[in-house]
Amino acid sequence: MTDAYSHPKLTCDIVMKGGITSGVIYPRAVAELARTYRLSQVGGASAGAIAAAAAAAAELGRHGGGFEELDRMPDDLAAPAPGGRSTLATFFQPTRTAAPLFRVLFGAMEAEGSKPAALVGGLLRHFPVAALLGALPGLVLIVLGWLGVGVGGVAAIVGGVLVLLVGVAVAVAWSALRRFGRVADDGYGMCTGMPGDGAAQGTALTPWLHAKIQSLAGRAPGAPPVTFGDLKGSGVTLRTMTTNLTRHQPMAMPWSTREYFFDPEEFRRLFPSDVVDWMVEHPAPGVSPVAQANLRPWPGEDDLPIIVATRMSLSFPVLISAVRLWAVDYTQPSNQDAPRDQRVASSVWFTDGGLCANLPVHFFDTPLPRHPTFAFNLGPFPLGRGKSADQGENSYLPTSNLGGHQRPWFPLPSGGLGGWLSFGALMVHTAREWVDGAQMVMPGYRDRIVTVHHDDSEGGMNLSMPPEVVTALAERGRLGAAKLVRTFAGERPGVVPAKGWDNHRWIRFRTAAGGLGRWLVALERNYRDTTSGGTPYDELAGPGADGDLPSYRPSAADREVINERAAGMVGLAQKWKDNDAGAKTAPRPAPQLRLVPDDGTASGLDLAEEVTQQ
Numbered sequence: 023m024t025d026a027y028s029h030p031k032l033t034c035d036i037v038m039k040g041g042i043t044s045g046v047i048y049p050r051a052v053a054e055l056a057r058t059y060r061l062s063q064v065g066g067a068s069a070g071a072i073a074a075a076a077a078a079a080a081e082l083g084r085h086g087g088g089f090e091e092l093d094r095m096p097d098d099l100a101a102p103a104p105g106g107r108s109t110l111a112t113f114f115q116p117t118r119t120a121a122p123l124f125r126v127l128f129g130a131m132e133a134e135g136s137k138p139a140a141l142v143g144g145l146l147r148h149f150p151v152a153a154l155l156g157a158l159p160g161l162v163l164i165v166l167g168w169l170g171v172g173v174g175g176v177a178a179i180v181g182g183v184l185v186l187l188v189g190v191a192v193a194v195a196w197s198a199l200r201r202f203g204r205v206a207d208d209g210y211g212m213c214t215g216m217p218g219d220g221a222a223q224g225t226a227l228t229p230w231l232h233a234k235i236q237s238l239a240g241r242a243p244g245a246p247p248v249t250f251g252d253l254k255g256s257g258v259t260l261r262t263m264t265t266n267l268t269r270h271q272p273m274a275m276p277w278s279t280r281e282y283f284f285d286p287e288e289f290r291r292l293f294p295s296d297v298v299d300w301m302v303e304h305p306a307p308g309v310s311p312v313a314q315a316n317l318r319p320w321p322g323e324d325d326l327p328i329i330v331a332t333r334m335s336l337s338f339p340v341l342i343s344a345v346r347l348w349a350v351d352y353t354q355p356s357n358q359d360a361p362r363d364q365r366v367a368s369s370v371w372f373t374d375g376g377l378c379a380n381l382p383v384h385f386f387d388t389p390l391p392r393h394p395t396f397a398f399n400l401g402p403f404p405l406g407r408g409k410s411a412d413q414g415e416n417s418y419l420p421t422s423n424l425g426g427h428q429r430p431w432f433p434l435p436s437g438g439l440g441g442w443l444s445f446g447a448l449m450v451h452t453a454r455e456w457v458d459g460a461q462m463v464m465p466g467y468r469d470r471i472v473t474v475h476h477d478d479s480e481g482g483m484n485l486s487m488p489p490e491v492v493t494a495l496a497e498r499g500r501l502g503a504a505k506l507v508r509t510f511a512g513e514r515p516g517v518v519p520a521k522g523w524d525n526h527r528w529i530r531f532r533t534a535a536g537g538l539g540r541w542l543v544a545l546e547r548n549y550r551d552t553t554s555g556g557t558p559y560d561e562l563a564g565p566g567a568d569g570d571l572p573s574y575r576p577s578a579a580d581r582e583v584i585n586e587r588a589a590g591m592v593g594l595a596q597k598w599k600d601n602d603a604g605a606k607t608a609p610r611p612a613p614q615l616r617l618v619p620d621d622g623t624a625s626g627l628d629l630a631e632e633v634t635q636q
Contacts, residue, residue, distance in 0.1 A: 026057050027089045031516025034059035035386045035395035036077060040068025040376030042338060043110060044400050044481025046096050046492050047474050048073035051398060051499035053093040056080070058511050062393065065261035065274075065385040067375035070398075071335035075235055075328050078253050078260040083240035091238055096496035100489035103224035111486040112224025114341065120205045120212035121219040122148035123198060132486055146190075149197045156193025160186025210373075211343030214292055215333055227342075232294050232329045247297050250276045250331075251324030260328055262335040263375035263382045267344070268368075271619075272378035274385070275331040276323035280306050283317035283348040283367055292345060297327050310362035317348050317367055335375035341483075344373040381458045383467060389534040394510050394523060398502070399462065399473040400481065405431065409477055413494060417502035419472040419509065423529070423609070426468035429459055465609030466530040469522070470510070472502040529609050536605065537613035539598045546595030549588075563588035 034055060038048055052073065055061075061081040066074035076095070080088035099110040116124035126144035133140035146153050160182045167178025205212060215228035225233075232247070239248045253260050262275050289298045305319035320326075337344045348367035350357055357365045375382075383397045403409060403416075410416055420426035432448055435441040461467050476482075476498075480491055487495075512520030549559045561569035567585050576584060 027084055030056065030058055030060045032059045032511055033062045033393040034510075035063040035393065036061060036065075036074070037381065037383055037385050037395060037397040038064075038066035038070030038073045039381040039398060039400050040066070040070045040336075040374070041400045042069050042341075042482055043484055043487060044476060044495070045069030045073050046099055046110070046487075047400065047476075047481070047495050047499035047502075048398065049076065049092050049095040049499075050496045051474075051503040052077045052080070053089045054500045054503035055396065055507065056084070056089045056092075058507050058515050059393075060084075061258060063259040063261070063386045063395070065263070065382060066335070067263040067380050067382055068336050068338060070381070071262040071332045071375060072231060074260060074262060075231075075332040076238055078258050078328065079235045079238035079248055081258050082248065082253060082256050083238050086240035088238045088240065095234070096492055100487075100492040107224070107486060108489065108492070109224060109230075110492065113227035113230060114213045114485055115216075115218035115224075115226045116212045117205075117208045117214060118219045119201065119208055123201055123205070124212045126198075128483075128485060131483060145194050145198060149194045152193040152197035153190050156189035156191070157186050158189070160184070160189050209292075209343030209346065210339070210371075211337065212341060214343045216292060228292065228329070228333055229294055231332065232297060235329055235332075244296075247300050247327035247329060249324060250326050250328060253328070254324060259386070260331075261382075261385050262331045263379050264331070264334045264337075264372045265375060265377040266370060267373055268370040272375070273372075274382070275334065276326045278323050280309050280319070280322075281349045282320040282370070283312060283314075284320055285316055285346075285348070286318055287316070288346065292333065292343070293330065297329055300325075300327060301330070310365075312348070312350060312367040313364050314348070314367055320347065334372050337373045339374055339377070342374075344371050346371055377454060379458065380455055381462070383458065383461050383471065389530070389538075391527065391530060394470055394506075394526065396503075396506050396510075397467075397471040398499070399471050401430065401473050401475060403475045403477060405433070409475070413498045414501040414504075416476075416498050417472055417474045417505065419502070419505040420469050421509070423465070423469075423525070426471070427463050427465075427610075429463055464533070464611065464613060466526065466533045469526055469529070470506070472506055474498055474502045533609050533613055536608045537615045539602060539605075540612070541615040542591065542595035543599045546592050546599060549592055549595075559588075564592065565589045 036052065036055065038045075041047075048070070052061075052064075056077075061077055064074040064077045064081075066072075076092060080092040082088065083091075099108065101109050103109045103112045114124075114128075126141065126148050129144045130137050130141035163182030163185055164179050165182075167175045167180075167182055169175075208214065213227070215226060217226045217229070235248055236243075236245065239252070241248060250260060264273055264275055265271075266273050284301065286298050286302050289301070301321050302318055304321045304325040306322040306325075309319035311319075334345045336342060347370045349370050350365045351368045352358060354366075354368075360366075381397060381399055383395075386395050418426075432451070434448060435444050462471055474495075476495065480487065480495055484491075507515075509522035510520055510526070511523070512518060549564075552558060557569050561567050562571065563584050565585060567581075567588070
């Protein structure tokens with residue numbers, strides 16, 4: 023360990039956005055922050071979850087060289103692997119079923135010339151049997167025309183050429199679609215993350231990441247996998263986001279619910295054996311078995327290896343397979359009355375965490391922060407602004423209270439097929455990221471988010487970036503982090519409060535107070551309403567309230583406390599309504615406090631326990 027990481031004087035949290043290979047931006051950015059800050063809480067989605075897990079492991083191994091190793095990671099990723107490709111490029115190894123499709127698609131994406139021509143050439147090269155069968159009718163007509171048999175020779179040859187082209191196109195397309203349909207059997211992804219077709223060309227993603235997490239944390243080979251409990255014991259919190267497709271909800275990991283099970287044999291196709299063995303040996307306590315004997319209880323939140331949560335967050339649709347767990351579906355009548363050990367578990371599919379929250383900036387949020395929560399956003403260069411040779415100019419951090427309050431624009435082409443494709447892409451992008459986008463322009467949020475820009479040749483689906491591109495992105499991330507340090511730590515970190523940090527705390531106070539004020543005023547107005555036709559609220563809770571309660575009945579002592587708190591809230595709301603101090607000078611846009619379901623950021627939800635309490 024060098025002195026640069028030995029004794030940071032300040033503490034911070036970090037949240038990182040997903041972006042597939044754009045994640046190479048993060049290692050040196052995190053290492054730069056670690057020179058000044060101890061990492062308390064780190065989180066991310068998709069590729070951001072990889073960076074978060076690596077950052078948490080490096081903090082765990084801070085005094086064993088964890089951050090020095092993290093700083094070297096971009097060089098490791100750009101280093102050549104067997105076969106001449108970069109280490110990063112070898113991470114994505116397709117299954118045998120998906121291999122032809124994978125090579126066609128990514129060969130076309132990486133082609134330097136015409137990509138449509140490369141796509142057609144790839145399809146013909148990887149589906150030769152289908153191409154030949156599709157060409158046969160046309161070849162027969164061409165031969166017959168050449169021999170002068172039947173209809174006029176020239177017409178037969180021309181018709182044969184047309185039939186040949188159409189036949190090849192239809193046959194190859196049909197064969198490719200059939201192959202793509204079979205990919206669903208591999209978990210709806212072309213790569214599992216484990217060694218696949220072409221495994222001899224390098225290390226696959228999940229084994230590499232598992233070994234890297236262990237090494238960053240200072241674990242010797244063969245040591246137990248790093249768990250969330252290991253991090254917690256050292257004062258580090260890690261959160262990753264995944265998406266539960268079966269229940270249509272984003273979920274933060276680890277969760278405290280005890281409802282999930284996994285199939286060890288299925289998991290051995292997704293994770294190294296030592297990870298699966300650990301999970302089998304550390305089931306969550308008190309979980310009733312289900313009818314399927316092959317299923318094992320999911321580990322408790324402290325015993326879950328962080329590599330599992332990370333992999334569940336980066337299941338990028340189509341590229342990396344989804345992960346299947348199992349749980350009892352209590353909406354099925356057959357499970358409602360069955361004995362516990364005879365209830366049948368149904369499959370629950372989890373995919374990319376960035377699907378619903380690609381930049382979970384709400385992670386670790388509190389009304390008044392004790393230390394900054396930095397966020398790294400990834401995005402294209404703004405319109406009219408090109409990439410600079412100075413990597414420090416290729417990122418953006420607001421430097422005034424007015425900075426960063428405008429949402430980015432995404433122009434739409436005027437028409438044509440390209441217009442339709444862009445229209446669809448923008449719809450998907452808006453559906454995925456409108457919540458993230460709204461939070462990113464909020465006062466008290468936008469000033470702590472650094473946006474690192476990249477163009478179409480960098481990050482994203484560019485799986486085979488040249489070493490110089492990887493190095494440039496890593497340096498871009500480091501310099502973006504340096505902007506955060508200058509703004510929030512200042513010239514004398516931990517000695518003299520930085521102006522940016524004090525300004526951030528003041529804005530958060532004003533924003534939180536403003537949101538609370540509007541929430542209290544609305545509460546007081548409806549609390550006194552008598553037009554609903556139901557029992558008045560002041561008979562349910564408030565001074566002397568003794569109305570009959572329909573559910574969730576507290577004890578007599580607890581109800582006194584509830585009544586006292588209700589009176590306090592209504593009284594405070596009345597005062598705030600009569601004197602809304604400073605409302606005209608409050609930060610804009612104004613926040614709105616809402617009751618929303620917990621996505622697991624605060625605590626997990628055990629459905630079975632919830633049902634029994636009602």
